[in-house]
Amino acid sequence: MNKAVSYHFTGIKGTGMSALALVLKGSGYTVQGSDVEKHFFTEDGLIEADIPIYPFSADNIKPGMTIVLGNAFPDDHPEVLRAKELNNTVIRYHEFLGEWIKQFTSVAITGSHGKTSTTGLMSHVLSDNIETSYLIGDGTGCGVKGSEYFVLEADEYREHFLAYHPDYAIFTNIDFDHPDFYHNIEQVYDANRQFAEQVKKKVIAYGDDPLLARFRDLRDIWYYGFSDDDDITAKNITRDTTGSAFDVYVKDDYYGRFHIHQFGDHNILNSLAVIAFCYFEGFPAQVVAESFKTYHGVKRRFNERVVGSNVVIDDYAHHPQEIKATIQAARQEYPDRKLVAIFQPHTYSRTKALLTAFAGALDHADEAYLCEIFASAREQDHHEVSSQDIIEKMTIPSQLLMMDGVEALLAYDHAVLLFMGAGDVMKYAHHYEELLATKN
Numbered sequence: 001m002n003k004a005v006s007y008h009f010t011g012i013k014g015t016g017m018s019a020l021a022l023v024l025k026g027s028g029y030t031v032q033g034s035d036v037e038k039h040f041f042t043e044d045g046l047i048e049a050d051i052p053i054y055p056f057s058a059d060n061i062k063p064g065m066t067i068v069l070g071n072a073f074p075d076d077h078p079e080v081l082r083a084k085e086l087n088n089t090v091i092r093y094h095e096f097l098g099e100w101i102k103q104f105t106s107v108a109i110t111g112s113h114g115k116t117s118t119t120g121l122m123s124h125v126l127s128d129n130i131e132t133s134y135l136i137g138d139g140t141g142c143g144v145k146g147s148e149y150f151v152l153e154a155d156e157y158r159e160h161f162l163a164y165h166p167d168y169a170i171f172t173n174i175d176f177d178h179p180d181f182y183h184n185i186e187q188v189y190d191a192n193r194q195f196a197e198q199v200k201k202k203v204i205a206y207g208d209d210p211l212l213a214r215f216r217d218l219r220d221i222w223y224y225g226f227s228d229d230d231d232i233t234a235k236n237i238t239r240d241t242t243g244s245a246f247d248v249y250v251k252d253d254y255y256g257r258f259h260i261h262q263f264g265d266h267n268i269l270n271s272l273a274v275i276a277f278c279y280f281e282g283f284p285a286q287v288v289a290e291s292f293k294t295y296h297g298v299k300r301r302f303n304e305r306v307v308g309s310n311v312v313i314d315d316y317a318h319h320p321q322e323i324k325a326t327i328q329a330a331r332q333e334y335p336d337r338k339l340v341a342i343f344q345p346h347t348y349s350r351t352k353a354l355l356t357a358f359a360g361a362l363d364h365a366d367e368a369y370l371c372e373i374f375a376s377a378r379e380q381d382h383h384e385v386s387s388q389d390i391i392e393k394m395t396i397p398s399q400l401l402m403m404d405g406v407e408a409l410l411a412y413d414h415a416v417l418l419f420m421g422a423g424d425v426m427k428y429a430h431h432y433e434e435l436l437a438t439k440n
Helices: 015-026 043-048 078-085 095-101 115-129 158-161 185-197 265-280 287-294 321-331 348-353 355-362 388-391 404-409 426-439
Strands: 006-010 030-034 053-055 066-069 089-092 105-110 130-135 148-155 168-173 202-206 221-224 232-240 244-250 253-260 304-306 311-317 338-341 367-370 398-400 413-418
Touching: 006 015, 006 078, 015 030, 015 043, 015 066, 015 095, 015 130, 043 053, 066 078, 066 095, 078 089, 089 095, 095 105, 095 148, 095 158, 095 168, 105 115, 115 130, 115 148, 115 265, 115 287, 158 185, 168 185, 168 265, 221 265, 232 265, 244 265, 253 265, 253 287, 265 287, 265 321, 304 426, 311 321, 311 426, 321 338, 321 355, 321 413, 338 355, 348 355, 348 388, 355 388, 367 388, 388 398, 404 426, 413 426
Parallel strands: 006 030, 006 066, 030 053, 066 089, 105 148, 105 168, 130 148, 168 202, 202 221, 221 232, 311 413, 338 367, 338 413, 367 398
Antiparallel strands: 232 244, 244 253, 304 311
């Protein structure tokens, strides 16, 4: 790393790329980037940090620059070709990050579900108590000069996390979530197993996941969960409309009592993973518990606001397990309200592979609306699956929702409207709010 070098991020509005750009900027490096001109929520943080953003152009690339290339872009991108003409260094996002973390005590959080929320909580707790840099998958990044720790979200997609050799790794679960790359669950397991074997110190894993249970022969593996067979366990759990409280035991030794303001069992488990790491690094339980009190979550994960008489929740849930967890959390916080799910499937391949599971997960709501599938740039629509196919497998009242039919949501009063999806599902929420404002 050379602070005399300018770093250009091709595809800087990507969630990982924008976070990494913020890390470098905060660490004292010169950073700029390029992307499409359409607004994306990640650019707000970049603008606030005074990081220049340009439209894609070969003219952006100057002699001596290092180009960090987003994983969504090909090697023949015009900016890459120009960089090669100038003999500039070009490095992929995940490869750059793998080199960057070597200067810290690093903890990588991976898993098919829960990694962003867990990374956000870990970043908050550590930053509250010691100099820490971090990269979260919601586009949030922070570089702090003199940091001892680095927290990163490690994505299993296309095996990108194999570029990392962290000191610690947390595995929240292993599930089948990327059918456009992995052909079956065993391939997902193999990639996770290889990543686990690259961890330098301790692996911290969810004990009730059947695939993670196969990690037991690893050199230094620690399991967390609700079972007495786990190494770090949550006991004496209480749940109410303010959150959850629980005692933590490490190998049957009492560590402390914790209260979180988040809802659902999955957030207790995410907290346990963070507690386990803090225990290993010598943080007192009371210090961790105090930091939990001031944590307010990450972007697009159960973000709530009151709209009229209703509660609108924005959540990134795009897999059946995530949908069930999000609905469970909403039930805990709002036990007396009707729960209406508005779900936008993300990618044709995932929808086709998990069709029945999506229907079963959404059936946990009281009523549901299905938006059209949000298409990924990495695949084409072969007209093999649609949102209607999910509806036909559901048992609760459900129907398709188009933008010109959002006014149907105006009929709800004192309900929870839960907008879920990894695409642009929030445009439906925004339109609903505009219609409600006009009506009132």
